[in-house]
Amino acid sequence: MKKQRYERPLIKKLEDNMPNKFGMRKEYLPMTHIDDVSVKELIDQYGSPLFVISERKIRDNIRKAKTAFETRYPKVQFAWSYKTNYLNAVCNTFHQEGSWAEVVSEFEYDKAIHNGINGSKIIYNGPDKTEESIVKAINNSSLIHIDHLDEFYTIRDVAIRLNKIARVAIRVNMDTGIYPMWDRFGFNYENGQAWTALNKIMHSDVMNLVGLHTHIGTFMLSPNAYAVAAGKLADLAIGIRDRYKHEIEYIDMGGGFASMNKLRGSYLPGTDINPTINDFAEAITGALISSNFGPGKLPLLILETGRALIDDAAHLLGTVISNKRLSDGRRSTIIDIGVNLLFTSFWYEHNITPAQPFTQYSEDTVVYGPLCMNIDVLRENISLPLLNRGEHVVIQNVGAYNMTQWMQFITLRPRIVMIDMEGNPHVVRERESLERLLEFERMPDHLKDFKL
Amino acid sequence: MKIKQDVAVSDSGFVFNPTTGDSFSVNPIGMEIIKLMKEGKSMEEINKSVLENYNVEEKTIEKDLYDFIEMLGHYSLREENGQT
């Protein structure tokens, strides 16, 4: 007689009259394949845990985003937000799709140059632009978005020294009806700081004001906030035109569109409540078109969209280490993916999907990572099918910020593979090794030996 | 190790404890184990039966069975003085 597939015995109390907030989980299926490549084979070949990126999904996302804006507005340019995911393979996929680079540090600036991008297509944001990097940015005609007045003076001094004109914009922060307001970056619209900076730039001989920039927040759920922001930048642009007879070239609305992830504490999944890229496009382009730019005078619209273009293009594969019962009777499952790899588990309730078939039985489970640290919790409570040790899980929507904010902590960081348009996996980042990490360390002579 | 006499077990996967009024859902393998317990089978006999019928390693079933029986105790479905 053929033996049956094993599933651990489960007894679950039925809580009548108590709406089960986890009961909302739609019937879901195991995720056995990513872009037609078997999850099990990926893990067998490249190890566990493993990040898997879909090139097809990235291209699909950026093409859809471009269509959303280009069908509503005459001149649109996307710039890939490096910090969201600066793996070179990811950056180049976006560059092949026509995206410029948006960077926020000298390291990211150099990475964009290394990727072969023309300096004039690099947008340089952020509060910490080193003087050396400002030299490079001016020499390369990059778009420097000024964050504070100290930076204004540095840029001015460097430009004078180089005898070059710096192409600059200012970052503007403003009240868009969203709380908390991001007022730590750039110059405030309401209190007149923005105008002070603009006047200084317009009176400088070594600066060319080419644009206006804002980034109102991240994981924004309100398209209307973007309409407000676009309207305020348009007002500034028109004010500059009227006061100085100077037309700026572009308005850069930054990033921040929500991806389809589910924020912690939110009852409904992101796919049910988060606005789509079309909603954001409608809000922004509507506000620009209805402002007072003359016919044919609409500025180029730049978007620095990050997470909404990459989150759902990456998965994190892992393996069950153990199932354990906690003292209060709750079930817990330990997997080999920790918060060191999945930084976004501090903000999101990530979906965790088994990679092999399962029955309809499930158990409310705490999912822990492998770190010997109390903070290493991926999900406080998720209704999970009954997984056996050694079985695999897939965590979806992990493309944004994890592969940049991950930490080398307790364990080594794993490989990243990218599946190309034909379904072939490529390693795009090797796993870390002890040898590589030791290369950074130096041992003072007097500490070399010890006796125990 | 025994299930309380008055605990009702249905074929469709439900268990009812008349003393507390609690209902439980149980998966098929859990049902099998409860029925074996009701028949007064020992831990070893249950272990053996699962090993014969399912594709599972002994150390896994040993651990899971222990956990399951602990949960039966947690839900007050087990005879207090029964040996485990």
Ligand SMILES: Cc1ncc(COP(=O)(O)O)c(C=O)c1O
């Ligand atoms: C200036 C700037 N642009 C773009 C982005 C990308 O944002 P998001 O990933 O939310 O789209 C960020 C991220 O915070 C940012 O600071």
